[in-house]
Amino acid sequence: MLKDITIGQYFPGKSLVHRLDPRVKIILIVAFIVMLFIADSFFGLGVGMVFVLGAFLISGIPFKMMLKSLKPIMPLLIFTGLLNILFIRTGEVIWKWKFIVITELGVTTALFMVIRIVALIIGSSLLTYTTSPIQLTDAIERLFSPLKVIKVPVHELAMMMTIALRFIPTLIEETDKIMSAQKARGADLETGSVIQRAKALIPIFVPLIVSSFRRAEELALAMECRCYHGGEGRTRLKQLKTSFRDYAALAVTAVFIAGVVFADKIDFII
Amino acid sequence: MSVIKTEGLTYVYGEGTPFCKTAVDNVDLEIEEGEFVGVIGHTGSGKSTLIQHFNGLLKPTSGKVYIDGEELWKDKSRLRDIRFKVGLVFQYPEYQLFEETVYKDIAFGPKNMGLSDEDTDKRIREAARMVGLKEEIFEKSPFELSGGQKRRVAIAGVMAMEPKVLILDEPASGLDPKGRDAILAQIREYHQEKKNTVMLVSHSMEDIAKHTTKILVMNKAKVFCYDTPVNVFHRAEELQQMGLSVPQITRVFNRLKAAGVPVNDDVYTVKYAKDLILSMLGKDNKKVER
Numbered sequence: 001m002l003k004d005i006t007i008g009q010y011f012p013g014k015s016l017v018h019r020l021d022p023r024v025k026i027i028l029i030v031a032f033i034v035m036l037f038i039a040d041s042f043f044g045l046g047v048g049m050v051f052v053l054g055a056f057l058i059s060g061i062p063f064k065m066m067l068k069s070l071k072p073i074m075p076l077l078i079f080t081g082l083l084n085i086l087f088i089r090t091g092e093v094i095w096k097w098k099f100i101v102i103t104e105l106g107v108t109t110a111l112f113m114v115i116r117i118v119a120l121i122i123g124s125s126l127l128t129y130t131t132s133p134i135q136l137t138d139a140i141e142r143l144f145s146p147l148k149v150i151k152v153p154v155h156e157l158a159m160m161m162t163i164a165l166r167f168i169p170t171l172i173e174e175t176d177k178i179m180s181a182q183k184a185r186g187a188d189l190e191t192g193s194v195i196q197r198a199k200a201l202i203p204i205f206v207p208l209i210v211s212s213f214r215r216a217e218e219l220a221l222a223m224e225c226r227c228y229h230g231g232e233g234r235t236r237l238k239q240l241k242t243s244f245r246d247y248a249a250l251a252v253t254a255v256f257i258a259g260v261v262f263a264d265k266i267d268f269i270i
Numbered sequence: 271m272s273v274i275k276t277e278g279l280t281y282v283y284g285e286g287t288p289f290c291k292t293a294v295d296n297v298d299l300e301i302e303e304g305e306f307v308g309v310i311g312h313t314g315s316g317k318s319t320l321i322q323h324f325n326g327l328l329k330p331t332s333g334k335v336y337i338d339g340e341e342l343w344k345d346k347s348r349l350r351d352i353r354f355k356v357g358l359v360f361q362y363p364e365y366q367l368f369e370e371t372v373y374k375d376i377a378f379g380p381k382n383m384g385l386s387d388e389d390t391d392k393r394i395r396e397a398a399r400m401v402g403l404k405e406e407i408f409e410k411s412p413f414e415l416s417g418g419q420k421r422r423v424a425i426a427g428v429m430a431m432e433p434k435v436l437i438l439d440e441p442a443s444g445l446d447p448k449g450r451d452a453i454l455a456q457i458r459e460y461h462q463e464k465k466n467t468v469m470l471v472s473h474s475m476e477d478i479a480k481h482t483t484k485i486l487v488m489n490k491a492k493v494f495c496y497d498t499p500v501n502v503f504h505r506a507e508e509l510q511q512m513g514l515s516v517p518q519i520t521r522v523f524n525r526l527k528a529a530g531v532p533v534n535d536d537v538y539t540v541k542y543a544k545d546l547i548l549s550m551l552g553k554d555n556k557k558v559e560r
């Protein structure tokens with residue numbers, strides 16, 4: 001169960017997508033989201049889909065991983081779909097049973113929403129698959145650094161994010177371990193009433209919290225030992241540089257945005 | 271009948287991902303009741319993975335596991351009962367403590383078994399005695415104990431369930447030499463007193479040689495051999511080739527033999543070696559026992 005969580009999972013690689021400047025990748029993702037939201041026809045969405053699937057192909061990430069990233073949001077997709085199908089009552093009725101009315105508009109809207117969410121998830125998981133968490137927070141720090149002028153602690157926030165991301169897999173592993181250890185002592189996590197199950201979580205959460213605090217303390221100590229003192233005057237081992245391929249990627253994305261607008265127009269004419 | 275039996279047991283971590291890794295590969299094993307089995311192998315050879323199959327914490331990717339002749343995973347509702355039969359103490363078990371007091375923490379297992387308060391109390395006291403915990407600390411919080419004491423509490427927590435098979439994953443790692451000897455001696459005492467099966471994973475050949483009746487050597491996810499200490503240490507060269515050592519004293523005797531001294535080659539504990547040498551020198555003519 002815990003193994004299905006793919007947030008922050010990075011697949012090292014050397015593809016074009018991997019080598020893009022992470023700042024540019026974040027900008028591209030924002031552009032992609034804009035693309036999805038200005039699209040108001042299936043044609044427009046189709047163009048967006050082609051864009052993200054193309055990027056996925058170039059990245060060389062196995063398609064299985066894409067499906068895996070969709071698995072956790074399945075309930076959300078089903079919920080959105082059903083909600084739209086059941087509650088949109090305008091348009092041509094295609095099926096009717098007692099108080100349930102399904103209209104053509106309901107079905108198309110449901111489909112539209114589901115595709116939009118799927119595209120969103122694919123795009124953002126492509127970002128985390130091809131960008132290491134360190135690069136990602138680095139890029140975020142750089143992109144938001146103008147906010148330092150109005151005293152937003154950008155570096156500190158980015159550092160907190162880096163640490164949080166770094167510890168997600170560790171925490172998952174730790175939770176797995178503690179769960180196994182308590183199961184070995186006969187803890188029953190699967191059966192019983194809601195209250196019993198909530199109680200059964202105590203033997204897992206207490207050690208988890210205790211060890212998280214221990215880790216945090218150790219980490220703080222280790223950082224202090226290396227004279228960490230915040231972002232002031234800190235230099236970097238890896239400088240972010242934009243190159244020709246970043247501009248090319250931006251240009252391609254711009255073309256696709258234009259494509260979405262154009263596709264919507266075509267749909268309108270048809 | 272063997273208490274633990276596996277047939278073609280295979281386990282793959284992260285199956286179907288780019289990171290998949292076969293940690294246990296086609297293992298056939300039969301462990302008789304009452305043995306004290308030492309499990310040894312290089313880091314990453316699959317020891318921890320293997321033992322987690324014996325109480326149904328991991329489900330084999332393929333192959334079968336039988337406990338007391340009963341096939342695991344055939345009926346999922348039986349798993350919990352099997353976990354009471356096969357007690358598993360994890361590596362660094364002190365991180366699983368969670369109760370307010372030591373007493374309550376040791377009681378967690380027996381309580382889960384549905385024992386009465388009276389029986390639970392009896393078992394807690396006995397388990398605490400076996401691991402050398404004083405009753406004064408029963409009302410202390412487990413978080414204010416020393417590392418070695420925490421370890422003992424965690425081991426007592428599993429011992430109190432009185433499992434038919436007790437498996438310990440490196441119970442002595444990270445302890446000082448005195449603490450390590452004490453814990454291992456207590457585990458041996460437990461084995462002798464209860465006459466049940468004990469399995470001990472360790473990196474130390476000396477510890478394993480000193481305490482066990484059978485040795486299971488793992489190498490690269492496979493079982494290299496499962497035999498008595500004498501037979502295992504006979505294969506010193508093969509063991510050394512895969513990065514494992516034989517006990518120091520065995521090496522000494524192998525060298526003596528190579529140098530032409532007529533000594534036995536089944537020596538793997540210091541005590542036996544001492545007695546043997548004394549008798550050879552004619553200083554001690556009582557019969558030499560291991």
Ligand SMILES: Nc1ncnc2c1ncn2[C@@H]1O[C@H](COP(=O)(O)OP(=O)(O)OP(=O)(O)O)[C@@H](O)[C@H]1O
Nearest residue numbers: 283284291293311312313314315316317318319320
């Ligand atoms: N949760 C996991 N996910 C993926 N791979 C794992 C996991 N746990 C162990 N492995 C891999 O399986 C192999 C066997 O691991 P295992 O922990 O069983 O070794 P071990 O013999 O107990 O080693 P050690 O002596 O260091 O404790 C290792 O190569 C390890 O990298």
Ligand SMILES: [Mg+2]
Nearest residue numbers: 317318361439
């Ligand atoms: Mg291990």
